Amino acid sequence: MRKGTLLVLSGPSGSGKGTLVKEYTEKHEDVFVSVSATTRNPREGERYGVNYFFLTVDEFKKKIEENGFLEYAQFCENYYGTPRESVEKKLAEGMDVILEIDVQGALQVKENCPEAVLVFTLPPSYEILRERLIGRGTESMEVIEKRLSAATEELRQAMKYDYIIVNDKIEVAAEELGAILVASKCKKENNIDFIKEF
């Protein structure tokens, strides 16, 4: 059985990475989107196992000790992490797995799983990113400016990624995501056993 591809997707707030994953998974059933674990409290409407696995700090720390995360980090007192078991199980079954995580987590995953494919998504321009964040109308200008400066910082890390998807038209971006998954399976590195057997 051929292993699935582990695809890590990052991008600044406003890059539309959530919409991109949704667009892709609606058309492709053979992909598993990992759900993160967190110690922060659920917000209204958030459901266990759908938005996050909500854990206590003790539960989270126990899982860290058991090497139960592919990556984890602490932000503002709260822990966030990618549960290892479900991801490895799906990959072993030959399913592709998408992790939608931040840059710091993505680079941890790449260190632990060098075969992971890192994709960074961006809007077509800085101005459009700014407009998208303002257009949401849910955040103060102060928060927006903070997000923009975080985006600039993250962008430096984009140079460590394998692929860039410019998220302009969502159907095109989703097609590119699919192409990256298909092309990854064709990579020489993933076919060495086949060549040797041949």
Added chain:
Amino acid sequence: MRKGTLLVLSGPSGSGKGTLVKEYTEKHEDVFVSVSATTRNPREGERYGVNYFFLTVDEFKKKIEENGFLEYAQFCENYYGTPRESVEKKLAEGMDVILEIDVQGALQVKENCPEAVLVFTLPPSYEILRERLIGRGTESMEVIEKRLSAATEELRQAMKYDYIIVNDKIEVAAEELGAILVASKCKKENNIDFIKEF
């Protein structure tokens, strides 16, 4: 204007690389398939500019001196080469270009154009390659055995390629070829200017 992708396709005789290119180009008009130049005599039915550009030895040598080939080689007294000008023109116009050439030529191209994407195509197994060559019914067993031993030799070079396409179902193989072209455009290395501008 974004440059096109230079895709080099190789594979042993019987790997179906010609059929693969045909299948892909029938569905995609925005790709240019380069026509090689040769000093060998045209076979029956072969047309100038369609199968090959048929040149005299003097014409070919002059073109070599003018740096007019992306790659060239001599086999059994005859020269074969990829004319540089048309390829570079199409790439500059943003068109993808496919070169269907042998391993030796492919590695020359990679040396001259490191951004070229090298794809090696193979049938699902050695037995199927053998059956395909016998099934053609056009060659003696001696020639077939020679082709098979050449294939084994070429296979060693496949490790220097970027991608492997297992040519089992032609539609799947053509889809993979397309995915490799799309994914290549998304490669970080091909988006550094965009990231910097952003």
